[in-house]
Amino acid sequence: MKKIGIASDHGGFELKEYLRHELANSVDILDYGTKDESSVDYPLVISEACKKVLSGEVEGLIALCGTGIGASIAANRFKGIRAALCHDEFTAEMSRRHNNANVLVLGGRVLGKDLAARIAQKWLTTTFEAGRHERRVGQLDSIS
Numbered sequence: 001m002k003k004i005g006i007a008s009d010h011g012g013f014e015l016k017e018y019l020r021h022e023l024a025n026s027v028d029i030l031d032y033g034t035k036d037e038s039s040v041d042y043p044l045v046i047s048e049a050c051k052k053v054l055s056g057e058v059e060g061l062i063a064l065c066g067t068g069i070g071a072s073i074a075a076n077r078f079k080g081i082r083a084a085l086c087h088d089e090f091t092a093e094m095s096r097r098h099n100n101a102n103v104l105v106l107g108g109r110v111l112g113k114d115l116a117a118r119i120a121q122k123w124l125t126t127t128f129e130a131g132r133h134e135r136r137v138g139q140l141d142s143i144s
Contacts, residue, residue: 012064
């Protein structure tokens, strides 16, 4: 079973908890916080969770904040992280197929729970096509 991390700030906490339970039967989920709706700084929570992806502790990460924008920016500060802010199943699929995204970012205040679960499932079950996309992903990873 895939090992996937999940992390959020207070704005994504409710959706994080929903997804953690919803996805528990299909993946092994490690929760990197936050633990409640108390205000917390998303750069700190998301950066610690991204380090778990880079170390290999988890194969990928679902990161959430209120809109997903801040979590996406924070995650993409790390060389080797390819975080994709997705609002539908198609962008989730393409983020994996063409960009080999290792972090899915969702907005807790902009997505309904059912849609978010479908997006996450699509992201988790889609594989990287490689081929011509490998060169581009390599180029992304070489940007300093």
